[in-house]
Amino acid sequence: MSFRVGPVDLIPEGESLLVEAKDSGASEDIAIFHAEDGNFYALQDECTHEVASLSDGWIEDCTVECPLHSSSFDLKTGKVLCMPATVDARTYKVNVVDGFLELEV
8 A cells, every 4th residue: 555645855865754654554653764865765663672763863874873772774674783773673665656755554
């Protein structure tokens, strides 16, 4: 199922957007990131280490660092790159269709 998020310029490069589960039909909140490589990636919003919003994290290249304990995740794969997290984050596909972001949930 695809969910239309909004126009691509909704998320400036190096920023993120929280998509709440109740709005998207997903079973969890999802963070969409506009990475420094110009692409859009989506991960579960909650850090796998402890309750913290990855959409509030710091984006550098194609990684996001959790704002609570500095675990970092690869935006492309969801793989954890830095402890204390040890579990990978779930990824979601983001498509750009006619200038709009669409999230597959």
